[in-house]
Amino acid sequence: MANKESIRDKVSIVGVGCCQFGENWDQSPSDMIVDAAYEAYADAGIEKPQEQIDAVFTGSIYSNKGPHECGDALKLFNKPISFATNYCATGTDLVRLGVMSIAAGLYDTVLVVGYDKPKDRGVSGPSVVVDRVRDLPQTPAGWFSLAAATYFDKFGASREDLAKIAIKNHANGCLAPKSFLKRQITEEDYFKARIISWPFGLYDSAAQTDGAAACVLTRSDLASSFSSDPILVKGVTVRAGPNPQKDPGNDFLSWKPTAWARDDVYEMAGITDPRGEIGVAQVHDCFSLTELLTYEDLGFCEKGSAKEHIADGAFELGGDLPVNTDGGLKTFGHPTGATGVRMVYENVLQLRGQAGDRQVAGVDGKFAVSHNIGGHPTACGIAVLGRQ
Numbered sequence: 001m002a003n004k005e006s007i008r009d010k011v012s013i014v015g016v017g018c019c020q021f022g023e024n025w026d027q028s029p030s031d032m033i034v035d036a037a038y039e040a041y042a043d044a045g046i047e048k049p050q051e052q053i054d055a056v057f058t059g060s061i062y063s064n065k066g067p068h069e070c071g072d073a074l075k076l077f078n079k080p081i082s083f084a085t086n087y088c089a090t091g092t093d094l095v096r097l098g099v100m101s102i103a104a105g106l107y108d109t110v111l112v113v114g115y116d117k118p119k120d121r122g123v124s125g126p127s128v129v130v131d132r133v134r135d136l137p138q139t140p141a142g143w144f145s146l147a148a149a150t151y152f153d154k155f156g157a158s159r160e161d162l163a164k165i166a167i168k169n170h171a172n173g174c175l176a177p178k179s180f181l182k183r184q185i186t187e188e189d190y191f192k193a194r195i196i197s198w199p200f201g202l203y204d205s206a207a208q209t210d211g212a213a214a215c216v217l218t219r220s221d222l223a224s225s226f227s228s229d230p231i232l233v234k235g236v237t238v239r240a241g242p243n244p245q246k247d248p249g250n251d252f253l254s255w256k257p258t259a260w261a262r263d264d265v266y267e268m269a270g271i272t273d274p275r276g277e278i279g280v281a282q283v284h285d286c287f288s289l290t291e292l293l294t295y296e297d298l299g300f301c302e303k304g305s306a307k308e309h310i311a312d313g314a315f316e317l318g319g320d321l322p323v324n325t326d327g328g329l330k331t332f333g334h335p336t337g338a339t340g341v342r343m344v345y346e347n348v349l350q351l352r353g354q355a356g357d358r359q360v361a362g363v364d365g366k367f368a369v370s371h372n373i374g375g376h377p378t379a380c381g382i383a384v385l386g387r388q
Contacts, residue, residue, distance in 0.1 A: 004235075004264070004267040004268050005268060007099055007100065007233065007235065007236070008233075008234055008235060008268060008269065008270070009220055009232050009388075010103045010219070010233075011099045011102045011103055011217050011219065011220060011232075012223035012230035012231060012232055013215050013217055013230065013231045013232075013233065013348055013385065014043075014045075014216050014223050014227040014230050015040040015044025015045075015214075015215060015216035015227065016040055016043055016214070016215045016216075016345040016349070017035070017036040017039025017042075017043060017213065017214045017215070018039065018178050018212075018213045018214075018342055018345045019031075019032045019036045019039075019211055019213070020035070020178050020211075021180045021211035021342070022180040022210065022211075022333070023119050023209065023210065024117070024209075024210040024211075025119070027117075027210070029069060029073070029117045030069065030072065030073035032115055032211060032212035033058075033069075033070055033073040033074065033113055033115055033214075034073055035212065036113060036115070036213050036214040036338075037074055037111060037113055037212075037214045039214070040214040040215055040216050041216070043216070044216040045226050045227065046216065046226070049074065049076060050075075050076060053076060053079065053110065053216075054079070054080075054107035054108055054109055054110055055079060055081070055082070055098075055101060055107045055111075056070060056071065056076060056079060056081040056110065056111045056113065057081075057094045057095075057097045057112050057113075058070035058084075058113040058114070058115070059090045059093070059094045059113075059337045060083075060085065060090070060115050060337035061087070061090060061116055061336040061337050062118050062337075063115070063337075067081040067082060068081070070083075070113050070115075074111075074113075076111075084097060085337070086238060086374065086379055086381070087374025087375040088334070088336050088340075088373060088374025088375070088377075088379070089238055089340060089372045089373065089374045089380060089381035090337045090340060091213070091338055091339050091342065092236065092343075092371075092383055093238045093340070094112045094113075094114050094337075094341065095112055095217075095233075095236055095344060095383055096236045096237065096238055097112075098111075098217045099217060099233050102217055102219055108218060108219050108222060109216065109217065109218040109222070109226075110216075110217050110218075111214060111215075112215050112216075112217060112341060113212065113213075113214045113341070114212065114213055114214075114337040114338040114339070114341035114342075115211065115212035115213075115335065115337050115338050116210065116212075116335035116337040117210040118208045118210065118335060119209065139197070140287075141197035141200055143377075144200070144286065144289060144290055145198060145200055146252055147252040148162075148199050148200065148287075149199070150251070150252040150253060151252070151253055151289065151292075152199070154253065155307070157306070157307045158199075158307075159190075159191070159199050160187075161292065161306070161307040161310055162199065162200075162289060163190040163191070163203075163288075164310050164311070165288040165291050165315075166203040166330060167185055167186070167187065169285060169291075169327050169328045170183060170184055170185045170327065170330065170331060172317060172324060172325055172326060172328070172358055173326065173327020173328070173331025174327070174331075175326075175327075175357045175358040176327050176331065176332070176358060178332075179326060180331060180332055180333045181327070181330070189203065199289075200287050200288070203288075203330075204287050205286075205287055206286045206287070206329035206330050206333060206334045207333040207334070208333055208335070209334065209335050210335050211332065211333065211335035211338040211339075211342065212335070213341035213344075214341065215341060215345065217233070229352050231347075231351050231385050231386070231387065232387060232388065233383070233384075233385060234268065234269035234367060234384040234385060235264075235265040235266075235269035235382075235384040236265065236382070236383040237265045237268065238261065238379065238380065238381040239260040239264060239380050240257060240378060241256040241257035241260065241378050241379070242378065243375075243376045244256070244376055245376060253293070253303070254293055254296065254303070255293065255297060255377050257373060257377060257378060257380035258294065258371070258373055259297055261371075261380040261381065261382045262297065262298055262299065262382060264382075265384055269367060269384040271367060271384065274298060274299035274300060275299070275301070275320075277366060277367055278300075278321060278366060279321070279350075279360060279362065279366025279368065280321070280322050280325060280363050280366070280369075281300070281321065281323045281368070281369040281371070282323070282324055282325070282343035282346050282370045282371070283295075283298070283328070283369075283370075283371040284329065284372045284373050284374075285324055285328040285329045285330055286329055288330075291323065291324065291328070292306045295310075295315065298369065298371060298382075300314075300315075300321055300323075317358060325346060325350060326358060336374070340381055343370035343371075343383075344370055347368035347370055347383075350363055350368055351363060351368050351386070364387075365387070366386070368384070368385045368386065369382065369383070369384050369385075
């Protein structure tokens, strides 16, 4: 990349929206798209989207209907509407595409909509994949549990450390009006729950839910005409990596796509001291260990030291770097295409001071980071937001 700072502060988020996440049996994908987009319109003061939105970037993992599903739902016609999918990084990639289109001068104002409705597939979890090389059935719980066993062996962590992450996220999710699972859990609940794939039990594992989230992006010099409180995009990136199960250089202690995306986006945003400069973060917690590894992969603490910072409460709402303030995937579930945009929604609320009972104190002047990994994991998307 010739100029890592080429998008910094050129694009602002002026509107965000999010539907109620959950088992939305009484809603179609179009219903959820409309709920999220019209909340984002209202937040941005947009009353005539056909005139004020130049282009739409939308995406989903499970829909096979393409971009017209979003265009039809919103009655946005005679406009460029693009559809993208990139595993669990889909939502962050949609934001990246929207940001790049504005920074390049192609459009002034765009709408980003991520959505998915996996509950309609008739299965309770992700599909089982049969590997073409080893002919072994695979599930995400199986992939990530391989890393947990390795990490426990090397660094002495345990299920007690993972329990603290699950309990934190359940508590935070109870404070988020649009989360799915609003239930406080105790350590006793955690250890009594059934095992999914050791060491992951029920409360280590994110549910699959239905959901949609949206944001309105515009040129920063136009932002004040939409919002009195625009949020700047400091950097956004997506990086791909090899399948870790076929990569002889993989140690199962961190994920290469996250490390590569971290280096890229921190340089874009000008972050040199992640623990000191980041005030709040939403990270991918498909499993509790994924969140633990991400503390280290994003430079919030040294490799192997996460359990000490967890014990100190560093990543809780009252800690010095609160993580997954809305309960994360653990309580919102994981409608794959929506998750990255939902994280941006939460970070915008946090930076504006509009997060209610889960509002982080002292976030002013700091960065807000959102992070997704997807595939085996083989893709990572990270977005960094902030103010002037």
